[in-house]
Amino acid sequence: MQEQTAGAEYTVEAKNVDFFYGKVQALFGVSLNIKIRHVTALIGPSGCGKSTFLRTLNRMNDTIRNTRVSGEILINGEDIYKEGMNVVKLRRQVGMVFQKSNPFPKSIFDNVAYGPRIHGQHDQQQLAEIVEKSLVDAALWDEVKDRLNDNALGLSGGQQQRLCIARALAVGPEILLMDEPASALDPKSTTKIEDLIGELREKYTIVIVTHNMQQAARVSDYTAFFYEGSLVEFDRTKKIFTKPKAKQTEDYITGRFG
Amino acid sequence: MNAFCDKFCFGLMRLVTYLVVLAVGYIIFDIIRHGLPAISWEFLSAAPRRSGAAGGIFPAIVGTLYLVGGTIAIALPLGMGSAVYLSEYADKNRFTELIRLAIITLAGVPSIVYGLFGLGLFVLFFKFGASIVAGSLTLACMILPTIIVASEEALHAVPQAYRDASLALGATKWQTIRTNVLPYSLSGMITGAILGIGRAAGETAPILLTVAAFFLPKLPKSVFDQVMALPYHLYILATQHPEAEKVRPLQYGTALVLLALVLGLSLIAIILRMHFRKKYRW
Numbered sequence: 001m002q003e004q005t006a007g008a009e010y011t012v013e014a015k016n017v018d019f020f021y022g023k024v025q026a027l028f029g030v031s032l033n034i035k036i037r038h039v040t041a042l043i044g045p046s047g048c049g050k051s052t053f054l055r056t057l058n059r060m061n062d063t064i065r066n067t068r069v070s071g072e073i074l075i076n077g078e079d080i081y082k083e084g085m086n087v088v089k090l091r092r093q094v095g096m097v098f099q100k101s102n103p104f105p106k107s108i109f110d111n112v113a114y115g116p117r118i119h120g121q122h123d124q125q126q127l128a129e130i131v132e133k134s135l136v137d138a139a140l141w142d143e144v145k146d147r148l149n150d151n152a153l154g155l156s157g158g159q160q161q162r163l164c165i166a167r168a169l170a171v172g173p174e175i176l177l178m179d180e181p182a183s184a185l186d187p188k189s190t191t192k193i194e195d196l197i198g199e200l201r202e203k204y205t206i207v208i209v210t211h212n213m214q215q216a217a218r219v220s221d222y223t224a225f226f227y228e229g230s231l232v233e234f235d236r237t238k239k240i241f242t243k244p245k246a247k248q249t250e251d252y253i254t255g256r257f258g
Numbered sequence: 259m260n261a262f263c264d265k266f267c268f269g270l271m272r273l274v275t276y277l278v279v280l281a282v283g284y285i286i287f288d289i290i291r292h293g294l295p296a297i298s299w300e301f302l303s304a305a306p307r308r309s310g311a312a313g314g315i316f317p318a319i320v321g322t323l324y325l326v327g328g329t330i331a332i333a334l335p336l337g338m339g340s341a342v343y344l345s346e347y348a349d350k351n352r353f354t355e356l357i358r359l360a361i362i363t364l365a366g367v368p369s370i371v372y373g374l375f376g377l378g379l380f381v382l383f384f385k386f387g388a389s390i391v392a393g394s395l396t397l398a399c400m401i402l403p404t405i406i407v408a409s410e411e412a413l414h415a416v417p418q419a420y421r422d423a424s425l426a427l428g429a430t431k432w433q434t435i436r437t438n439v440l441p442y443s444l445s446g447m448i449t450g451a452i453l454g455i456g457r458a459a460g461e462t463a464p465i466l467l468t469v470a471a472f473f474l475p476k477l478p479k480s481v482f483d484q485v486m487a488l489p490y491h492l493y494i495l496a497t498q499h500p501e502a503e504k505v506r507p508l509q510y511g512t513a514l515v516l517l518a519l520v521l522g523l524s525l526i527a528i529i530l531r532m533h534f535r536k537k538y539r540w
């Protein structure tokens with residue numbers, strides 16, 4: 001795989017990350033480098049820490065009381081847990097799509113314009129351009145362009161999830177975190193989301209948590225296998241799914257547990 | 259046996275429910291039957307004469323409106339603020355548990371105690387005198403727990419997913435609350451305000467010592483003036499008036515006006531609530 005961009009090869013560098021919910025440790029010394037403009041899948045059985053790790057990358061775990069992180073996470077070389085880190089800036093840089101689509105009970109337009117607006121963009125012309133571009137990038141524009149003022153909750157589940165992706169794209173992130181983005185969708189909508197991920201990887205660094213191993217194999221370039229809070233194996237997806245090094249990885253991907 | 263119990267129990271519950279409706283219905287019917295003959299343009303628009311034995315109740319209507327307005331203006335922002343702090347910002351610890359306990363206790367304090375508290379603090383200590391300010395502040399203290407509890411419930415009803423989505427887009431906590439939590443919880447908060455309005459308009463004891471005038475046939479000029487108020491006027495006519503029997507129709511008339519006023523204010527609030535519910539549905 002040839003790297004096109006000049007400069008750093010990795011967008012995210014996690015070094016020895018521990019994470020605690022109160023006294024319960026959920027991550028044990030996770031070190032992982034995520035390559036720029038590639039798709040990295042995090043897989044593993046429930047409770048293995050893959051979602052927790054994902055949420056350390058945009059500090060969404062901060063919203064849960066009584067949590068603690070140690071180790072180092074660098075995004076574009078900047079330690080995001082350093083004293084005085086601007087979390088607002090971080091989250092503009094690192095967008096997130098959640099497991100359950102969660103559009104605001106507002107119009108389609110207002111959903112996508114929400115991010116730019118809170119960041120101070122109030123020019124109607126500019127907003128309209130951002131909204132159109134984001135919806136086009138999220139492969140939703142053609143379906144909704146005639147009803148931008150309708151309530152977003154009137155959309156189908158798959159459309160809602162693509163709207164959430166458009167909403168995340170609208171603030172211009174570099175990295176997109178996806179927490180099982182298709183797990184609540186029907187097969188057809190899932191295919192659409194997967195195709196979309198394939199397109200988005202041209203412009204964005206994507207980290208996706210998934211339960212679905214075929215999905216990881218289909219959409220990702222790299223795969224990280226988590227088990228009981230530790231990173232067991234991390235390699236090219238092809239390698240992980242054909243010649244895994246660790247026995248646990250092999251057992252998991254062949255469906256022997258999980 | 260089970261089928262019988264089912265039928266019997268639900269029948270009983272239905273009966274009890276009907277009884278409640280019946281009681282309310284009878285009270286309203288009785289007040290309308292006796293009150294309606296007393297209602298006239300003069301009764302609604304003129305000042306009372308001969309210690310309330312003749313004339314109208316206009317100053318009392320105005321006084322009650324001022325008090326309700328003042329009370330809501332004080333209690334709604336305070337209550338909403340407390341609720342936002344408690345449910346969105348404060349950690350769950352002993353201290354916030356204590357605050358919650360205090361709020362629940364506050365809700366159970368008898369209204370006459372609020373009256374005495376208002377007299378001591380607002381009338382005497384802050385030297386507001388018996389006035390609209392002192393009365394509104396006292397009533398506000400009284401309805402604060404209702405508004406806080408209703409507002410907190412309204413905030414809890416907003417799905418966490420909206421907060422997460424907003425925060426993940428780089429919104430600050432306050433931006434998130436202002437744009438994606440408060441608007442959706444407004445209808446629930448207004449419900450709290452409706453309950454508050456009813457109590458503020460109808461209570462006698464808290465205003466007895468802090469604002470209400472026995473007989474004051476003119477309108478207030480400032481918020482530091484005393485006013486007449488409908489519930490207190492009713493109380494005076496019914497129990498303290500030398501010709502209590504003779505002024506019976508006026509009592510019913512006053513009660514009817516008070517009832518209509520509370521219903522009218524609640525109706526405005528309900529319409530507002532419906533407006534917000536329609537705007538944000540999930």
